[in-house]
Amino acid sequence: MVYVRVSTDKDEQVSSPENQIDICRYWLERNNYEWEEKSVVFDDGISGTVLLDRTAMQLVLEKARRREIKMVVFKSIHRLARDMRDALEIKETLIAHGVRLVTIEEGYDSLYEGKNDMKFEMFSMFAAQYPKTLSVSVTGALAAKVRRGEHLGQIPYGYKSVNKKLQIDEEVAPTIRKIFHWYNHHGLGFKSVMYKLNEELEKGNVVPPQRTEKWQLTTVQSIIKNASYTGTFIHNRYTTVKIDGRKKQIQNPREKWMIYENHHPAIIPIQEWELANSKIHKNHRKKITPWNEFRNILKCSECGSSMVIMQSYRIRKKDNVRVEWKYLKCSAYRRGGKDLCVNHAPIMYGDFRELMLKKIKEKANDIELNFQNTIQQQKKKEIASLETKLMLIEKKNRGLVDLYLEDKLISKQEFQLKRKEYENEIATIKDKLFIFKQENNTQMPIKNIKEAFEQFERNEEDLHHIFKQLLDEIIIYPDGKLDITYTFAK
Incomplete structure (x- = not known):
């Protein structure tokens, strides 16, 4: 495989994807390897210091774990990673699964270096230091511009x-x-x-x-x-x-x-x-900003803005006690008054919280809980469809042997071509399955919803993390009417 990465669309020409591919292709052909365009994987616009966001690199590592690749070629360690810990982790994962690692510019080849890690570590250290050195240089250059009276960043209003x-x-x-x-x-x-x-x-x-x-x-x-x-x-x-x-x-x-x-x-x-x-x-x-356990859940029906908590107080004269009120208000109305939205009927936060506790308990008792939300169901359907397709192609691939050896219905050349076609298709589906699971791994696990109900029953003081798992959205209308969408029910 050939791995290519550019950090931004402003990357210099020497780091362009075309340049990286051309250098890797030249090395492969010079060393008597057959070039295949489909073996190139590409991370676009992603920093080398952020390993978790690099889907193509995660795919390379997964293929290594499945022992589906024998060698990965990089233009340089800068393209592999600019974080020393990430670079060493990638190297260890590849080599541990029998994958040869080549970085062309540094002349590093794990096949010949053996257990001598000093060379790789040294170049990884330089690669890790590069963005830091660049940052210092850029900061110095920007400071010089500021000293000359030039402005950096957004132009202030006025x-x-x-x-x-x-x-x-x-x-x-x-x-x-x-x-x-x-x-x-x-x-x-x-x-x-x-x-x-x-x-x-x-x-x-x-x-x-x-x-x-x-x-x-x-x-x-x-x-x-x-x-x-x-x-x-x-x-x-x-x-x-x-x-x-x-x-x-x-x-x-x-x-x-x-x-x-x-x-x-x-x-x-x-x-x-x-x-x-x-x-x-x-x-x-x-002032102390009131803690809103329903933040990012409560929405205004009129403008879609978040509903926020407002608070006011007065000192009761007879006993000099501070009396506070916390109530919900549309954030757009708070920012701009009637020019941006309408004023909702006052809803006291404490009363609203108690109402939601009651409604969630009622909802949980009235329905047979369906812990598969829409996104998770869709995810399962997609995975099931790919797995079914994979099973059918693997079955066809196994059937080729009978067509060739026993039934003699196809020639050796046809057998080899069809076999290669099926194997490529199988590899593509497996890659799609892996990437799909990677891109959806942030979905809420089922057990988290169950745990949320268990914690909910204990009625903890701060229920924000529980409300986030049980409530998808609450729409509040000016007259106080509520539309509630739960995560655990259709």
Whole structure:
């Protein structure tokens, strides 16, 4: 087999799939091997540092385990993996199952290297270091651009790019200044500023936001928190890490941030931004985001947005006790009021939770539980269809021997051609079965639903993970009506 991988559509020409295939084909033909186009497997647009996402590589390893291949050829260890642990794991898996591993650029061939792993480990270390070195070089180059006053990334609302540098958009800047002025000096909160903006928008006194027709709460919040409006640019605020074989973006500690003051013209004085954000921090110390056990399950019937928990409180005068209310609200209505959605009849979160506990128990008692959800049933049908097809072709393949040896109905040449055709088809179906199972291995196991009911009966304090396994979706209508879809019932 020949394995080919490109990280992005911007990969340089030397790493293009055509180039990799051509180099591998030349090596194979020079070493007296027959070239077959179908032996090429290809991972497109996937980083070499993320093994779990590389379906073609997983297929190569599975074929090795089934002892269906004898050799895998790579243009270089960079194409095999850029994580040293992954590279060594791939090598060990292949060699343990008798598969010869060849990386052409490094001249590594497991057939001749034997148990000497030093050469492979050394090149794997260089391959693993390459993206890190490249990242440092890129970061340094980007920092140099920032020092020259160039802007990196998305253009902040209120600015425009001229010769790679930010300039104030004089049509938008007055609206930005009004936002800070209302928030700092008129005593308005985020939501009041949003309503004020939409009122002024209808009068033509402010401009609309960048991506929507109406101003939303989150847009106001992001503008007030954005230090770019003071002329400051923050570089290296975020980084990418590898967690459990997958990449995730996280925020760097503040000590690692590279802060460039006076990087571009300021729309507001830095004192205005500091005043606004000191108010934000002060408010945040008082507020605790309510824990929503139904997050990603509750949806608004009118706009499809998530239903979120809002909370309010008052101090009861007679005994000085804090009384809290938690109720459900459409997130779109929360962000933009009546311009984005409608206000639902108030549903207290505690009452809603108790209702759902009751309904799930009733549903479980009223029906014969069907623990095969639609996706799992479809998956089984697909696998069954492929396995039936595989069984029929294998039967035909076995029957060829009788046609050739006993019945003498086909010639030796016809036998060999048909045998090869069947074997290729069998291998293709087996590959499809493997890939299909790989792509669907995130489906919820049946036992998880059973375990969910067992935990549900114990009525644990936090039931989010259980609700996720038992509830597919809950649609809430403005009048309080509910449409509930369960994962365990048709």
